[in-house]
Structure formats: C-alpha cells, structure tokens
Amino acid sequence: MNDLLPFLDSCTLAFLDLETTGGNAAHDRITEVGIRFWRDGEVVDEWQTLLNPETRISPFIEQLTGISNQMVADAPLFEDIADTLRAKLKGCVFVAHNARFDYGFVKSEFRRLGQAFSARVLCTVKLSRKLYPAYRRHNMDALIARHGLPVVQRHRAMGDVEAMHAFFETAMGDHGAGMVEYAARELLKRPSVPSHLPTDVLDTLPQCPGVYRFYGENDVLLYVGKSTNILQRVASHFSGDHNSHRGIRMSQSLRRVEWTETAGELGALLLELKQIKTLSPIYNRRQRAAKNLVSIELTPNADGYLQARLVREIEPHRLGDYYGLFRSIRDAERALKGIAAKNELCNQLLGLEPENDGPCFQRSLGRCKGACDGGEDVTRYNLRTQIAFHTLRLKTWPWKGPIGVIERNPKRERTDILVIYNWMHVATLHDEDELSDISLRGQSVTFDVDSYKLVVKALHQRDGHERRIVELPALSTPDVLMPEGSA
Numbered sequence: 132m133n134d135l136l137p138f139l140d141s142c143t144l145a146f147l148d149l150e151t152t153g154g155n156a157a158h159d160r161i162t163e164v165g166i167r168f169w170r171d172g173e174v175v176d177e178w179q180t181l182l183n184p185e186t187r188i189s190p191f192i193e194q195l196t197g198i199s200n201q202m203v204a205d206a207p208l209f210e211d212i213a214d215t216l217r218a219k220l221k222g223c224v225f226v227a228h229n230a231r232f233d234y235g236f237v238k239s240e241f242r243r244l245g246q247a248f249s250a251r252v253l254c255t256v257k258l259s260r261k262l263y264p265a266y267r268r269h270n271m272d273a274l275i276a277r278h279g280l281p282v283v284q285r286h287r288a289m290g291d292v293e294a295m296h297a298f299f300e301t302a303m304g305d306h307g308a309g310m311v312e313y314a315a316r317e318l319l320k321r322p323s324v325p326s327h328l329p330t331d332v333l334d335t336l337p338q339c340p341g342v343y344r345f346y347g348e349n350d351v352l353l354y355v356g357k358s359t360n361i362l363q364r365v366a367s368h369f370s371g372d373h374n375s376h377r378g379i380r381m382s383q384s385l386r387r388v389e390w391t392e393t394a395g396e397l398g399a400l401l402l403e404l405k406q407i408k409t410l411s412p413i414y415n416r417r418q419r420a421a422k423n424l425v426s427i428e429l430t431p432n433a434d435g436y437l438q439a440r441l442v443r444e445i446e447p448h449r450l451g452d453y454y455g456l457f458r459s460i461r462d463a464e465r466a467l468k469g470i471a472a473k474n475e476l477c478n479q480l481l482g483l484e485p486e487n488d489g490p491c492f493q494r495s496l497g498r499c500k501g502a503c504d505g506g507e508d509v510t511r512y513n514l515r516t517q518i519a520f521h522t523l524r525l526k527t528w529p530w531k532g533p534i535g536v537i538e539r540n541p542k543r544e545r546t547d548i549l550v551i552y553n554w555m556h557v558a559t560l561h562d563e564d565e566l567s568d569i570s571l572r573g574q575s576v577t578f579d580v581d582s583y584k585l586v587v588k589a590l591h592q593r594d595g596h597e598r599r600i601v602e603l604p605a606l607s608t609p610d611v612l613m614p615e616g617s618a
Contacts, residue, residue, distance in 0.1 A: 143175070144224050144253070144299075145166050146226045146227075146292050149163065149232075150196045152188050152189070157239065160182075160240070162182055163179070163196070164182065165177075165289035167292045167293070180212060181198065181206040183204065183207065197287060209244075224252075225251065226254075227252070227253075228255045228291065230252045231254070231382055254323075257326050259298065262302050262310070262311070271295070278298060280297040325382040327385060332388055333365070336362040338362045339359075339361060339543050340357075340361075341361050342355060342391045342399055343355075343356055343358070343361050343365055343388060343389070347385060352411075353384055353385065354381060354414040354415060365388060377414060392543065393545075394545045394547035395598070397538060397585075398559065400585055404579075404582055424443065424579075425441050425457040425458070426445055426454065426455055426463075427441060427454040427466075428442045429452075429516065429517075434505075435513075436477075436509055436512055437517070438480040438481070438482070441460060445578055448553065450525040450526065456525070456584075467482070468483060470519050471493070471498075474515060475500050476499070476519060480503065489503075489504065528552070532602065533602075534601065535550055535560070535566060535603055536589075536599075536600055537598065545561070546561055546562065546563075554582065554586045555579070555582060556582060556586070566601075
C-alpha cells in the first residue's frame with residue numbers, strides 16, 4: 132500500500148461490530164464486541180469479547196446470532212471492559228456498517244455508567260454508496276454477494292468485522308487509496324446523516340422558519356416537524372437519533388427530506404399542526420386529530436343552581452360559555468372530579484352522579500355543602516362554581532371579525548398573512564393585495580384544541596414575538612365551524 136496518502140497513513144481505523152439483544156439502544160444491551168485495528172495498510176491488532184447483557188436474550192436473537200444466554204452467563208459486564216474499550220478506541224476512527232447503530236449502542240453503554248463517549252465515525256454503508264453509486268443495496272449481504280467477499284460467520288461480531296474489512300480492501304483495489312481516502316474525508320468532515328440519505332442533504336436545507344417532512348420507503352410519511360431554522364433542527368435530529376429506539380428506527384427508515392418555508396414561527400406552527408392532523412405521520416404521536424372533542428357548559432337547573440354538562444358541538448362565536456377542551460369524555464370527567472373534590476361542589480350538579488330526590492353521596496361524607504338538597508344558598512354555590520371553573524374558561528374572540536397576522540422574513544423576501552377567526556387558522560396569503568379578493572364564505576374550518584391553544588398563546592397571551600395584526604371586518608366569515616369529530 133505504498134500509494135497511501137497521509138490521512139490513511141496516519142490514522143488507525145477500528146473496524147467494529149456489535150451483537151445486541153435487540154435494536155433499541157435505550158434498553159437493549161450489547162452481547163458481543165469485535166474490533167480489528169488497521170493502520171498503514173496492515174492489521175495491527177484484534178480484540179473480541181462476549182458480554183453479559185444483564186438481561187435475557189430472546190430465542191429469535193439467539194437463533195440469529197448463535198449467542199445464547201448460557202454463553203454469556205459468565206462473560207464480563209460492559210462496566211468490566213469499559214476502560215479497556217475506551218483505551219483501545221482512543222484516537223481511532225470508529226468504522227462500522229450502519230455506524231449509527233453500533234456507535235449509538237456504545238454511547239448508551241457508557242452513558243449508563245455516567246460517562247460520555249465520542250469518536251470520529253465512518254460508516255461503510257455510506258462509503259459504499261459514495262464509491263458505488265450505481266447500486267441500490269448496500270447492506271452487508273449485498274456487499275458480500277456483489278464483490279465476492281469471503282464467506283464469514285454473519286451476525287457474529289468478528290465475522291461481520293472481517294466482511295467489513297474485506298469490503299474496505301476491495302474498494303481500495305477498485306478505486307485506489309486516493310479515491311477511498313477522499314471519500315472517507317468527505318464523510319468524516321460532514322455532519323452525520325442517516326445512511327440512506329444523500330451525504331449532501333444538509334447542504335440543500337434552508338436556514339429559515341418552516342416545516343420539514345421525513346419520508347421512508349414507498350414515500351411513506353414518517354414525521355413532520357417545525358423550526359425557526361430548518362437546517363439546524365434537521366441536523367439536530369441526525370446528531371441525536373441514536374439516543375432512542377424511535378430515533379434509530381426512524382433513521383433507518385428515512386429516505387427523503389422535504390420542507391416548506393414560512394415567513395415566521397406562527398406560520399410554521401400552524402402548518403405543522405395542519406399537516407400532522409391531515410397526513411397522520413407514523414412517528415408523530417402528539418397532536419393527532421381528536422375524534423371526540425369535549426367541553427363543559429354551565430347552565431342553571433330548575434332551582435337556579437349551576438349544573439355542568441358535557442358538550443360536543445362547540446359554537447366558536449360563544450367560546451366564553453365553555454370550560455376546557457378535552458380529547459375524550461373520560462378526560463373531561465377526570466377534570467370534573469378534581470374540581471369537585473378541591474372545591475366541595477355537588478357531584479349530582481356536575482353530572483358525576485345520577486340525579487335523585489335525595490342528596491348526593493358526597494354530601495353524606497361531608498364533601499358537598501348541600502346544593503343537591505337545598506342546604507347551600509344558590510347565589511353562594513353559583514359563585515363558588517364560577518370561581519372553581521374560572522381557569523378553564525375558553526377565551527372569547529376579542530376582534531369583531533377575522534384578522535390577518537402578518538409575518539415577514541426580509542432575508543428570504545417572504546411575507547405570510549395568516550387569516551385567523553375565532554382562534555382558528557382559516558387561510559394563508561402571501562400579499563396584502565390578496566386580502567381584497569379573499570372570501571371566507573363557503574370554507575369549512577375545524578375547531579381544534581391544539582390550534583386554539585397555539586393561537587391563544589401567540590395572540591392573546593403573547594409569546595414574546597412582535598406581529599402586525601390587521602382587522603378584516605369586510606370579510607364574510609366561514610360558513611361551517613365544526614368541532615373535531617362532530618357530525
């Protein structure tokens with residue numbers, strides 16, 4: 132290897148492979164480590180050990196790797212070899228196939244010991260993609276078959292290390308040390324990205340507010356997110372995706388990144404919310420569309436006492452008459468029970484007990500002051516009820532009609548006008564001249580708990596951002612304003 136350039140001539144490459152109890156670095160553990168150290172064209176050392184994972188190995192993993200619970204019963208724990216492993220890897224380039232997996236597991240094991248670990252990481256999946264771009268598949272079995280690599284014991288640490296090293300040597304023979312070094316340098320100097328994405332994906336992302344979307348195989352939408360700096364946020368995903376099982380799975384599935392720019396943060400938040408609810412990405416759990424939005428309404432009964440009833444059909448023009456927005460009847464009832472217990476309100480009047488001619492059950496326990504049997508003055512009870520529910524009361528819309536919230540990004544020469552009515556996002560325009568042409572008549576807008584909270588914070592409570600607001604009294608209001616899940 133006389134034609135090696137200074138980089139390969141001066142670096143020690145640690146070809147490393149792990150076997151584990153599963154794919155989740157957050158709770159699965161390492162069962163075997165295998166490393167081959169390569170420097171200046173020669174193998175200078177090898178190191179391999181089984182590890183006791185301190186958890187059961189499943190029959191599936193036993194069959195896949197050949198590593199049984201009996202084999203690791205007397206093996207060292209990771210903490211026993213941690214100092215040795217750190218010393219051996221010090222100053223080396225950490226080389227692995229789908230390196231985010233192995234690197235993530237090593238970092239997690241050190242993290243359990245309260246220690247940090249970091250290294251320069253080179254992924255041979257990405258190296259293969261860079262050197263052999265005409266091929267679609269770059270997993271280890273595909274490389275073995277395509278390049279005629281020696282048959283090894285797959286899914287054992289040193290077997291996979293041998294295959295990985297054989298691929299590296301083959302690439303050196305095919306392309307020359309100079310080309311391999313160039314490709315390795317390019318990969319090492321770039322922020323780490325998932326192996327199935329182009330290495331220059333971060334170069335294409337803008338540094339501005341907006342929404343980004345991660346797509347998997349067959350264009351399945353994996354995730355929707357927002358940021359005031361799309362590039363920075365996506366890069367942070369990639370740097371931290373090995374910290375959780377969810378991150379690892381999404382990283383392994385990721386094939387494409389798309390984005391939509393917005394002029395400001397509120398526009399990004401509203402667009403993210405809309406896309407999560409309408410497109411249902413696989414990895415977005417929060418903010419999915421609620422099927423049965425529930426609120427509480429207080430109305431006087433025949434004796435004048437305020438009673439609570441659960442309602443599904445919310446009329447946005449009278450939001451101040453409602454208390455709380457809940458995703459289910461159970462959530463609403465849980466809130467009512469908490470209010471009743473804290474304020475000694477009547478369970479019958481709150482709808483938590485069936486109505487009868489006698490007092491409620493809580494009255495017999497001294498936890499109700501007698502509104503159910505006339506033992507408490509109507510005015511006093513109603514005042515206590517209003518105070519108890521005050522913090523749940525929905526905000527009334529403070530403008531006469533719709534408004535336009537104007538966000539500008541001078542650097543990107545972009546303007547967004549967010550048309551909002553009754554805390555609901557109705558439309559987004561990009562020029563104030565469009566306001567004279569827009570008609571909201573005939574548009575259907577869904578009343579949404581997440582949108583309500585988001586817009587209230589941005590406009591009513593303020594969120595630290597200065598925004599220009601213009602009233603649009605001339606616009607007709609939307610015809611249909613329905614709560615989520617209402618018929």
